[in-house]
Amino acid sequence: MEPILIIGGGHAAAQLCASLVEAGVGAQLHLVCAEASLPYQRPPLSKAYLKNPAEALQPHRGDAWYAQAGITVHLSDPAVAIDRAAKTVRLQSGITLAYGHLVLATGARARRPAGWPAGLANVAVLRDATDADQCRALLAGATSLTVLGGGFIGLEVAGTARALGLAVQVIEVAPRLLGRSVSAELSDHVLASHRAAGIDVLLNATLGEIEHDGTRLLALQVNGQRQPVERLLLGIGAEPEVGLAEAAGLAIDNGIVVDATMRSSDPAILAIGDVARFPASPLWAPAGTTLRLESVQNANDQARAAALTIQGQSPVYAALPWFWSEQGAMRLQMAGLMPAPDRPDVTRHRRPGATDASFSILHYVGDRLVCVESVNAPMDHVMSRKLLEAGKHPAPAVACDPAVALKSLLA
Amino acid sequence: MPDITLIEHDGTEHGFEAPDGVTVMQAATGFGVPGILADCGGQAICGTCHVIVADAWISRLAPPQSAEDALLDTVGVARQDGSRLACQIRLHPDLQGLSMHLPERQQ
Numbered sequence: 420m421e422p423i424l425i426i427g428g429g430h431a432a433a434q435l436c437a438s439l440v441e442a443g444v445g446a447q448l449h450l451v452c453a454e455a456s457l458p459y460q461r462p463p464l465s466k467a468y469l470k471n472p473a474e475a476l477q478p479h480r481g482d483a484w485y486a487q488a489g490i491t492v493h494l495s496d497p498a499v500a501i502d503r504a505a506k507t508v509r510l511q512s513g514i515t516l517a518y519g520h521l522v523l524a525t526g527a528r529a530r531r532p533a534g535w536p537a538g539l540a541n542v543a544v545l546r547d548a549t550d551a552d553q554c555r556a557l558l559a560g561a562t563s564l565t566v567l568g569g570g571f572i573g574l575e576v577a578g579t580a581r582a583l584g585l586a587v588q589v590i591e592v593a594p595r596l597l598g599r600s601v602s603a604e605l606s607d608h609v610l611a612s613h614r615a616a617g618i619d620v621l622l623n624a625t626l627g628e629i630e631h632d633g634t635r636l637l638a639l640q641v642n643g644q645r646q647p648v649e650r651l652l653l654g655i656g657a658e659p660e661v662g663l664a665e666a667a668g669l670a671i672d673n674g675i676v677v678d679a680t681m682r683s684s685d686p687a688i689l690a691i692g693d694v695a696r697f698p699a700s701p702l703w704a705p706a707g708t709t710l711r712l713e714s715v716q717n718a719n720d721q722a723r724a725a726a727l728t729i730q731g732q733s734p735v736y737a738a739l740p741w742f743w744s745e746q747g748a749m750r751l752q753m754a755g756l757m758p759a760p761d762r763p764d765v766t767r768h769r770r771p772g773a774t775d776a777s778f779s780i781l782h783y784v785g786d787r788l789v790c791v792e793s794v795n796a797p798m799d800h801v802m803s804r805k806l807l808e809a810g811k812h813p814a815p816a817v818a819c820d821p822a823v824a825l826k827s828l829l830a
Numbered sequence: 831m832p833d834i835t836l837i838e839h840d841g842t843e844h845g846f847e848a849p850d851g852v853t854v855m856q857a858a859t860g861f862g863v864p865g866i867l868a869d870c871g872g873q874a875i876c877g878t879c880h881v882i883v884a885d886a887w888i889s890r891l892a893p894p895q896s897a898e899d900a901l902l903d904t905v906g907v908a909r910q911d912g913s914r915l916a917c918q919i920r921l922h923p924d925l926q927g928l929s930m931h932l933p934e935r936q937q
Contacts, residue, residue, distance in 0.1 A: 430871075441864075460871040477856060477872070484862045719869065743875045750897070752875070797897065801877060801904035 420447050421519020423729060424508055426498045426663070428452035430461060431524040431692030431718035433479040436490060438726035446489030449516055451508070453497035456548060457482065462715065464551040465575035466745055470583065472555060476548050501667040503685055520687055520729050523664055523675055524722070527657035527693040527713060532567075535629060539636045542651045545572050557650045561585055565639070565651045569596035569620070571744045573654025574613065578747035581616050588619040590641060595622060602757065602767060604780055605792050609749065612776070616747050657713060659694045672696050674711040679735045681725040689728060691721035700737035702810075703756050703789070710756075714742045739808050741800075748776070752800035755790035755807050758782055768815040772796045779803070781818055788812045802826050832926040836863050836881070839934045848921050854930070855879045855916035865932040872917035877901035878937060881930040883912040883919075891919060907933040 423439065425432050425448065432450060436458075439448055452458070460477040468474045485492050496510045501521065509515050529544035531537075543553045554576065558564065564580045566573045569591030581587045589596075595606040596613075613620055627640030638647045659674040670676040670684035674696030681689040681697070699708040720738035727734040742753045758765045762784065770779040772795065779799040782790040788811070791803035802825035806813070813828045835845045836858055848857035855872050867878035874897045883891065888911060894902060898918045902909050916930075 440862075462871055462873055477852075479859065479871075480862060481860045484860065487862070715871065716869065743870065743873075745873065745875075750875070797875070797877075797900045798904055801901070 422449055422517055423447045423520045423522070424449045424451065424516055424518040425522045425524060426451045426508070427522075427524030427526060427692070428454050428456075428458045429524060429526045429692060429718065430458070430479075430715050431526075431722045432522075433458035434719045434722035435522060435524065435691065435725055436485070436488070437480070438723050439729065440488040440490070442726060442730055444730075447519075448488070448490040449493065449518075450485070450490055451493045451496060451498050451510060451516070453495070454547060454549070455495045457485065457492065457494070459548065461547075462745075464548070464554075465545060465572060466579055468551050469554055469558060469576065469579045472559070498663055501663055501688075503667055503688070506687060518687070520689065522681075522725055522729075523683070523688065523690040523694060524692045524718075525660040525663065525694050527659045529653060530656045530658055531653060532655065535636075536631065536633065539631060539634065541635050541649065542653060544653045545576060546657070554652065557652070558583060558585065561650045563587070563649045565590065565646075565648050566654060567639075567651060568654035568656070569593070569598075569622070570654055570656065571597065571600070571746075573652065574609065574746045575744060576652050576654065577613065577618055578616070578745070578749075581613075581618050581747060586619075587617075588621065589613065590621050590624045590626070590639070592624050592626065593622070596620070600757070601751070601753070601792060602780055602782070603760075604767065604769070605751070605794070608794060609746065609751070612747060612749050618747075657693070659696075659711060661694060664688075664690065664694075672709070676709075679737075680728045680733055681721055681736060682728060689725045691725050692718040695721060697721070697736060699756070700735070702737055703740060703807075710740075712740055714740065716741050739804060741804055743800075748795075750795050750797070752793045752797070753790065754793075754800060754803040755782070755788075757790050757792075758784050766815070768819045770796075770799060770819040771821050772799070781815060783812075783815060786812060786814070788818065799825060802829070805829055832921055832923055832928060834921070834925065834927075835929040836865075837929070837931050838863075838865050839932055850922055852921055853917050854881065854919040854921065854928075857921060858916060863932075865936070866916055867936045868917060874898050874901060874915060874918055877904050877915065878906070879916040880905040880907070880933050880936060881914055881916045881919075882910055882933060883914050884929040884931070885912060887925075887928055887930075888912050890925075894918060905933070906935045906937045 457478045563586040630638040675690035696711045724734045724736040744751045777795040779793040793800040870876040
């Protein structure tokens with residue numbers, strides 16, 4: 420009964436524990452968390468947790484579940500080194516744990532701009548519970564919030580802060596919001612929706628030197644103008660936490676490189692979730708594409724695949740990627756991967772919903788449906804996932820006809 | 831701290847005292863009751879925490895809001911009178927004795 424060591428405390432680690440317990444090997448598990456709490460739900464951290472100061476962290480499972488399953492949990496004790504030859508991991512406390520299988524679910528850390536001093540009291544990022552508590556403090560008593568970065572984290576917090584009555588400005592250096600992730604049409608809609616809520620959105624921004632006094636950020640230089648800052652959230656992306664893996668000599672490429680079974684370049688070591696760069700299934704992306712996806716779905720499904728690998732099976736990870744984001748009054752949902760926008764055979768088609776605020780954008784490569792973005796259209800999203808998983812490719816005219824239920828196209 | 835019961839599709843019963851103020855989804859997954867996926871962690875996004883509330887309880891719960899209502903039409907098994915998303919049922923002492931079935935599958 421070889422020990423199974425899981426390093427991480429996010430969604431991937433939580434799901435891996437659940438899957439391995441279901442498989443009957445709970446007693447072999449060691450969960451090594453750098454944080455002080457058991458793994459907890461992350462999505463609420465940018466929304467309900469910030470809106471309501473009384474909202475508690477939601478652990479996926481309680482102490483009793485881990486104890487009953489026989490899992491040894493190490494909290495506030497990050498791993499500091501992997502010895503691949505000895506198959507051991509040393510923790511910060513000095514404890515050394517042996518493994519038969521090691522799973523790295525170390526996630527990603529928030530990117531900070533080069534040259535900004537650490538510890539500015541009125542600047543926060545948002546990845547974990549500690550950050551979320553800092554964001555709560557940031558919003559409490561503030562009259563305004565500056566959000567640097569128009570990606571998912573920045574816009575979710577912007578929406579939350581606006582709902583709390585703060586004056587909010589989003590500063591984005593790219594020509595559009597969510598530029599890495601959504602279509603131009605959806606960017607436009609998101610922009611209009613945030614502006615309609617009274618959020619000041621600045622695109623194509625040029626940033627100069629910051630002004631600070633060592634403890635507080637005082638001002639930004641935006642498009643050549645000095646702009647005072649009261650409180651600021653940094654939402655400029657995340658870097659995969661590959662330090663342990665890199666020091667141990669595993670293959671790294673903007674993430675820990677894994678194969679379709681979630682194994683790294685060392686067959687005894689797996690990597691899952693935000694940290695893992697994996698081969699995309701040809702079902703969802705051109706052959707040879709590798710991806711690193713930062714989503715709850717990817718964390719959960721890769722955990723499930725890893726559990727099979729650990730049990731001696733050879734899964735081929737091919738789960739349909741899907742994603743959601745709640746920003747202000749919008750529930751954005753995405754099924755499938757956006758095709759590269761410069762591909763010549765890509766077409767986009769709009770499926771209207773009950774109102775202007777509810778619709779889907781269907782992306783086709785040739786006559787193949789590959790991706791569906793939905794706004795306030797949960798039925799469209801759920802049915803799009805089923806269509807994609809079933810390999811159905813209804814003609815755009817049919818799929819975009821509001822009189823046709825997407826469910827009927829599954830038959 | 832109401833006592834609640836979740837009955838799996840194969841008849842296995844899970845009865846436990848659930849904390850106040852959390853949702854049925856949180857209480858059930860926290861206690862490790864199988865059969866609830868809760869892919870979105872309770873945000874009324876995914877529809878994979880479908881439960882079927884016992885008849886006597888249907889009218890004693892606050893009715894579903896629009897997001898839940900839309901999702902209930904998408905769940906893995908056909909929607910029934912007592913169908914609810916477990917993440918939208920918040921527990922309080924008046925729900926003492928709440929009983930629910932789990933569907934055969936969530937997707």
